[in-house]
Amino acid sequence: MNLSPINERFVLHFGEMGSRWGVNRTVGQMYALLFLSPKPLNSDEIAEQLGFSRSNVSMGMKELLSWKLCKLVHKPGDRRDYFETPKDVWEIFRSLVEEKRKREIEPTLTLLRDALMDEAMSDEDRHAQQRMREMHELIELATGWFDEVQHLSPETLENLMRLGSKVQKVLSFAGALRPGNRD
Amino acid sequence: MNLSPINERFVLHFGEMGSRWGVNRTVGQMYALLFLSPKPLNSDEIAEQLGFSRSNVSMGMKELLSWKLCKLVHKPGDRRDYFETPKDVWEIFRSLVEEKRKREIEPTLTLLRDALMDEAMSDEDRHAQQRMREMHELIELATGWFDEVQHLSPETLENLMRLGSKVQKVLSFAGALRPGNRD
DNA sequence: TCCAATTTTCAGTAATTACTGAAATTATAG
DNA sequence: CTATAATTTCAGTAATTACTGAAAATTGGA
Structure with missing residues (x-):
């Protein structure tokens, strides 16, 4: 694994965590690698960086795609599949x-x-x-x-979350939580 | 497994789901059995109903206790450990x-x-x-x-949830989402 | 169409995780 | 303290899951 120490720690951690989330270690590592990567990677690059077999990458990426945690992209004039994670x-x-x-x-x-x-x-x-x-x-x-x-939009959601439990005070003040309220 | 068909289906389902949630099949089944049970069960009862070994029950219950998904109770004049799930x-x-x-x-x-x-x-x-x-x-x-x-209390939470995304409308109307708002 | 690059499948094997039974430990009643 | 009931531990084994390499399938260009 020829990653910088920072990236390597993150990748290994996600490998461990993966198993707790129902995906196996290698799938967790693949996701982490792609999450950090500034550019899409193809299967050979993933296999090489993480040191496992090409077929394992194929199966793992299939799973990540099915979870919509990764998506497939292509480069012009290159038939290989490239993968990336959603940025947001x-x-x-x-x-x-x-x-x-x-x-x-x-x-x-x-x-x-x-x-x-x-x-x-x-x-x-x-x-x-x-x-x-x-x-x-x-x-x-x-x-x-x-x-x-x-x-809701990410910003609205973020605002709601920042409000936290205070939301309750505001609403009860506004009477919005009163039973029978229809708004 | 001498459970009624309704209970058996539930128990088997939780066994399968367990594996997706990071606990193994037998632990999932133990939880489901206790969740449905009208009274606390001891380890022998659990082992017998589900058909696995006493030691497996011991390990499984340890795990469920550590997740706080079960608790230990005792009956007067009975030294055995009984288990139950929180009801709420x-x-x-x-x-x-x-x-x-x-x-x-x-x-x-x-x-x-x-x-x-x-x-x-x-x-x-x-x-x-x-x-x-x-x-x-x-x-x-x-x-x-x-x-x-x-x-928040369960009732308040429930009310908030029933409000769903409408919470946003109420709040934006009240100006509560305005940046700089301190209530 | 054929060829070569790429991806997928899958049988075999490696690695991990789950489960058991026996032995050890702990707890309680007498 | 002793005897016994109950629980836990753990080494061994069973079952499951993960991984590989080789072969098959797919894809796109010439």
Whole structure:
């Protein structure tokens, strides 16, 4: 790995973190390398810099593309595939959450909905359904909120975040949280 | 696995999902079983219901306790450890995010801060540091926001979420997003 | 069309992670 | 303190997941 010490530490760290986020070490490293790179890299460059096989890079990049964490670009007069990461960190954050939602939340919601349709055969079932109902409501609320909020511009979002919990004071002052309020 | 069909499906699903969230299949199943259970279960009950070894349950429960996804309770006149999950789904959500923050976000923040302190030795370094600065800012903002918001009561939070992106309209109307505003 | 460059697939193997059973440890009641 | 019930540890093994190299497929230019 012929990276500068700063870059190398970052790449290795993302390798470790990758495994906690459901991608393997090498995929984490590929992402980190591209995140830091000032220009798109092709598969050979990635394989060489990180010291793993060309085929591993192929599989890893396929995964990063599927997570929308990387995109494919081309250079004129060069048939090779080049990869880069979206530059805007907000955009990165958004696609991460969106993909997690698709892969982890949606299947769970489907399961919960199905289970809640089933007829309870016992008190145990009735209790289980009650628990699932609570989980279902929380997930619906949280993802619905995210769906709405993610469409705000990065600046608006940033402002909202900077406001933090103070948002609550402002709103309660404005009466916006009063039950029955329809605005 | 002598569970009712409804419970069994839920347990198996959480086993699969577990692996995507950094815990293994059996740990996911243990959590799901306890989440649905109307009463605390001891290790033998868990091992028997799910069909794995007593020692596996011991290790798995240790992990769930460390994530604060389960807690230990006792029955009078019974020396065995019983486990249960917190009942409030908001509380569950909070501890999950909190633990993720400790284990994944904080180490990354530390790394980023260190790397930003290092002296850049090249243009490549300078570019890498700029990227890291952006990432650092986003993470600080998002976690700071979460820190504040997590202290709101579940009802307030729920109201805020139900408001969704409309929060922005109310606030901009009230002028609360104006730069320089100190409330 | 054919050729060469590039990417993908996949079977085999390496590496990692999960799980078990037996032994060690800890805790409690008598 | 001793006996026993309960839990934890851990070495060994099973199962899973990651990685490679060679071969197949795809792509674009001549």
